[in-house]
Amino acid sequence: MIVAEQKPLEEIRRMIAPYGRVLILGCGTCMTVCDAGGEREVSFLHNALQLAQARSGDVAHTFSEHTLKRQCDPEFLELLTEKTADVDVILSLGCGIGVQAIAERLPDMPVLPGVNTSFMGMTKESGVWDERCAACGDCRLEDTAGICPITRCTKGILNGPCAGVKNGKCEANKDMDCAWILIYQRLERLQQLDKMRRYYPPRNYRTIPRPRRIMSKVDTVVGEGDG
């Protein structure tokens, strides 16, 4: 899942300052799960912005709110047509993808990001999320017992551990487990310690052109993004 964090209220207020009618648009998928932009956060932000406005007595904004099931699919954005008729700006609480999807779909509508899209991760416990995947496009989890050194090692090294490990913890953060110790322990458990003895050549970041595209069908979409 994509994990994000809502932007500070001051920043959101600064962004919307030039606009009158603001549609706060939530996203019902990842942003809901990570508490950044689901329907509840949309209405909380709505209340907060209204209160801020009432207290400061500055430019009169009018706010409306809506939450789509997903902002990153054009079909869902079609449902927006009615909602945007009398709106000057969309404040999207979708991730960066949602914001761009809106920009693509509605060429004349300014769109603002209400959240900072942070990482791809998982829930640790209620209200706590951890990064787990860097979307490097070249997954090596087979060799590392299902533990990703790229995201979970501070240095992202492929042949760890480094000399900075102390009591199984990372030198950069003594509360954080060393990813390579975790990998070692799990490989040992799985009786695959031989994988520790191998050398993994450094990854070549330059071979990955952006933006990337995945096509599960043949010859259906052509144009930009295919390298």
Added chain:
Amino acid sequence: MNMVNKSYPENRLENAPDHSLVPPCQDACPLHMDIREYIGLVSQGRIMEALQVIRTGNPFPSICAYVCTRPCEDACRRSQVDKPIAIRSLKRFAVEFGGDRMVRAEAETTHEEKVAIVGSGPAGLACAYYLKKSGYPATILEAHSDLGGMLRVGIPQYRLPREVLDIEVQRLTRMGVEIRTNTRVVSLDLLFELGYKAIFVTIGAHQSLRMGIEGEESPGVIDGATFLREVNLGLKPSLGRKVAVVGGGNVAIDAARTATRLGVKKVSILYRRTRAEMPADPKEVEQALEEGIDIKYLVTPTEIKSENKRLNVTCVKMKLGEPDESGRQRPVPVKGSEFREEFDTLIAAIGQAPQTPDDFGVRMGRGSTIQVDPSTLTTNRVGVFAGGDAVTGPATVTEALAAGRLAALRIDDYLQHRYPLPVKEAKEKLSGDLLPETIEMIRKIERVEPPSLASEVRAKDFETIELVYGWEQAINEARRCLRCGVGVEILFQDKCATCLTCLRVCPYHVPYLDASGTIRIPADQCQACGICVAECPAKAIVLRKPFDRRQVTEELGHTIKSAVESKTKPLIIGFCCQYGLFGTGTLARLWRSAKAGVSIVPVLCVAKVEAAHILSAFETGAEGVFIAGCGEQCARENTTYWVQQRVAKVRKVLEPIGLEPERLQVFALGTTAEDPAEELDKFVEQISALRLASVIKGEVES
């Protein structure tokens, strides 16, 4: 790309129906009363409304409040946690404090068809009440000099004060029910000839069963029903010094306790089974023992001899054998265990049967009961309906009231030539027990028993034993209710992102993932605390009852509206738990708006106050907001934790808006050394100072 062209349906929440399930108490009640609702209202101190709910489902709540056998309490799921809710005592509190005796029943006659009701027991009275309410001229015909049937001649006064019954009778008279006492009906044909279009036969079961032993006819042997009737009609039969009562039902207990009250020194009950099999109300048995009544179990009389004006009774000891058709173990005599004992009087209370005159021409069934179709109460004679003990054999007052109500509905159908529709359960029933893990997380709260007269005082006369709760006791007892079946549901499955927040935040571990990966919140386990509702990031979960869903927003709306009307800004808005906190007095003065500028938004547990609600309160212009919960007295442990989470979230946005975080406070009973009322006073001072400071600042700036 025009594949999707539907807009999201708006106000889906407003239009969502009531999905609450029928709780076990309501299901067990013969009258099907909305017990959960009125207990909930009592717990909030809304006694008049509680009485209204009670009166909707029960024609004579004051009577039930004294004599109901409480099948609801037997079904109450709280007994899986600790002890059932004292439902009957709470009803008694509601009828007395709500002023049931002042309630006026009025009815107009809109139909011409006269209906005769033969018998004035609870079934007859209820039938008359509902027929009259539906606009029929109804006549009650009663053989005795006063109305009430078994309520009058069977139940002793210490269990049902006669003025309670008299008030109900007066109410019927005022409604225009025609009453003919001292009128024994011998033939139904005559009633039809007199112009009655329908007849409800509810003559009760007053004929005592015979023991079938030698010497039963001896002077000094009396049957239970006759004995109670004589005492209740004002006679004082002389019983001597030593009395035996045979039987184990409520009549036996009533007879024994009545005998004690008439001054008999030694009263013994002879029962052929053990206490576990006794059909009498366990509470009554307990009280009888407290009053010094001796109960001899596994004993039955076999012969009575009259000697020198005393009774020489031969008894035999019994043991329990194979189960009989009723499922109880059949008592069998122990050979050679006979013994003799002398008594002055022997009261036989081993059961009663109806005594229906043959001339009624109705078909009889087992045990001389009248045969009816149980769903229409029709007999084999056209226009003749029957109900109550006459049909069921001796049963409870509440069952009789239910039969009377059903009869009134069916007679209405019959007279209006409508096909009687089968009574269909409108709502799904709650089934299943609480799971051990749910039970473990429910806070144990001791059942509050109503005060009662001490045994040495009460056994002297016929004063009512059970007294009424005080205000605080009643509220504390009522808030123990688990409100079964009003839990939450995922109303909008399409919104649910299966984020598992509900599963993680539920204090009772109720939500679970089914095999297909869908989140389920089983209604029979949910305790309706509302934490998942407030925490669900998709707002997909709602409480099953529409009122519960809207409550906080609606109450906040009232506060804002009254502020607008009085053209003043509220200084402080407080979200206060309405369960107990005010009723029990701690912050009661707030409730009566004793503090200027403090507006209270009552909520049913502060766990239901969402972060957005707090912001809305500030939006009204309030300078300060507080949340006051029951703290350690709350039904669950972690309410305060969630309130603090939301408060922290709100404070985070208050700061950039220019509102100091201390403008938002949480008060919890029992968690701080200080009295919440004092803390609140300080808060009010603090907020006033903040406002003054900002006014001065504004003046300086301008």
